[in-house]
Amino acid sequence: MTEMADSLHTETTVDEMLVKSIIDIGIPPRPAILDVLAREVRTGEPDFKRITQHVSADVSLSAGLIKTANSPFFGFRVRAKTVAHALTMLGLEIATKALAGIALRNAFPVTPALERFWDSSACIAEFSGCLVEIVGGRQHVQADDAYTYGLFRDCGIPVLMRKFPHYKDVLARANREKHRRFTAVEEDDLPTNHAIVGCMLAQSWSLPEEICQAIRHHHDFTLMQTGGPTMPSASQRLIAIGQLAEHLHQMDTGMSYTQEWLKLGPASLGVLQLQDSDLDDLLGEIKLRSKERW
């Protein structure tokens, strides 16, 4: 967090509508399609035909999966045209994470503010995936994990919007905070924070532990500097990748709404063994890769 939060707090007119529209749902339950995939994986001999039928029954899942398979960071030379094709190209493990990401967006109501929030998440997720390809060889992080982390990192925000109508003001304050943790500012006004809520959503959707822990600690600059027994090193690397992706995205768009790079940037660069002077080249490389693949 979070550039994405900004897209929410600037949208004053739709916020009330948004709050009203999701007032009655709690955390979105784990989508049925993920249960179907898990069941197939458990059998040991997954039936791709059956999975294809289930995914195809939902137009937005189908479209989303094909779009994911064709997205730049996977870098497939061939373009997926059907669900079956996309499933084969991605493999079940990656397809499961991709479908979780698509289902996440579908689990919340469509409002202009949330659409911008998810677009921003998707963009940072793609940057994260690309970054892993460029610097990831020595980082033991998979591109699809970084991508999924990017999508889920701030998913606690829309959940908190539901209960707390003043949450947008809290976000605005947290975005301006230069010294304390973002989540500490949230906790001044709320009994919890978006990182913990997001982590619990990810846990109940059965995402890998490394991703859940990264979501939980993504504002914890002290833990990022020191590491520690409560945070797996893979989570530390995911946080660093996500933070760098957000910063590069802000450099690219020329818009910077948050103070997070000030707090987490140096530790993130340290974890990734990069220097400030590498950033321009990295951004150039990401943009070049995107251009080539599209």
Added chain:
Amino acid sequence: MTTSGIDPLTGFLDRQGCLRNASRLVDHCRREERPLAVVWANLDRFKKINESLGLGGGDAVIAKISERIKTRLEHRAHLARMGRDEFVMMATGYGPDEAIGLANEVWQLVIMPLEVGSVTLHPSCSLGVAVLEYGENEESLLQSAERAMFEAKRQGGNRIVISGEELIPGRLGIKLAREELEVEHKLHAALEVGGLYLNYQPIIGFDGKVEAIEALMRCEYGGELVSPGQFIPVAEKTGLVIRLGEWSLMQAAMHAKRLRDQGVPTKVAVNVSRAQLTAPKFSQTLHAALLCSDVPPELIELEITESLFMDMSELVQSNMRTAIRCGVGLSIDDFGTGYSCLATLKDIPATKLKLDRAFVTPLPEDKRVYAVVKAITQLGRELGMTVVAEGVENEAQYAALESAGVDAIQGFVRARPMGSDDVTAWLHQHSLATVDG
């Protein structure tokens, strides 16, 4: 390195040559039923040597050390250079003891002072030892030796580690023994493909009303149940126990919400571990679970073992106060198994006391146990707690507990643990029966 299989600097086999040779040796030893050992040596701080002496100096060091090894061991072991500063020695007919002897010899050869130009160096090295195991191939054998060498490095270098004795970092980076690694793998897989689930066992009052249902965690992997006795210690070691606890809390809360929405509002009790209760952000996590599940807090009860209630640390106490302030119930689990101090019962903010099965099994025959049960029950009730007996298996125990004044029971005599759909159906049926009755 060249593709010919020989390293030009040392005359040893290079990596490719070593792999080809290892394959032959493994086949040979398997056929002849002879042991085969690998010693993997890596020079310590070689980067520093290179930095101070330059690449040429580094090469000189490698050449001198390899010459020593060659002179002493050429006729007993197959020698290879696997990387810039890494050597492998393979010896047929060598079991574990001889392999350690060989590693010791290599170490002695390496640590002898070395003159390079005008500089005297005191090199050291880290060594990993592995012996061919049943079913292993050359690749896994070499990997075992290399892993042991890495462990020697991790322990500070300049030492020998024998494969199988080293702890290996698990998926979350915590060091585990081999059998623990396997359980960790199962646990992660179960978490990710739905092999982890909750069963629910009803707690029923003597008037027939359901007092609560207790959520019990089950783990299934590859069609087999992994017992809590296996997975809980590994979960505790790796920190996964916090995720398991939070996941249970969330699932239990969501189930309580579903039951309420379906017209059978029932309290769901969920176990909370010491790790959870002493983890940072317990309060925020509990709030998040209540918020996310949208369940009224009075439908959630946290079961905490007796020993934790006796933990008077500020963190535990403050977290329990938070839970009470949230409106969830607190229950003392397994009461009577630890060092119960009746005097502290008055300070405990619990709403329920669960008598351990150790008090139930001897009933009704053991009159002394019966007297203890009766006394605890009276004390608990006077302190405003509901008293529940766990592990009730037969009608005689049931009758004795009723006569002792216990409020409710949990056990096979009335209901076994059930899956979430089954318990929902059971609750519907039971509520009808209770109303009819």
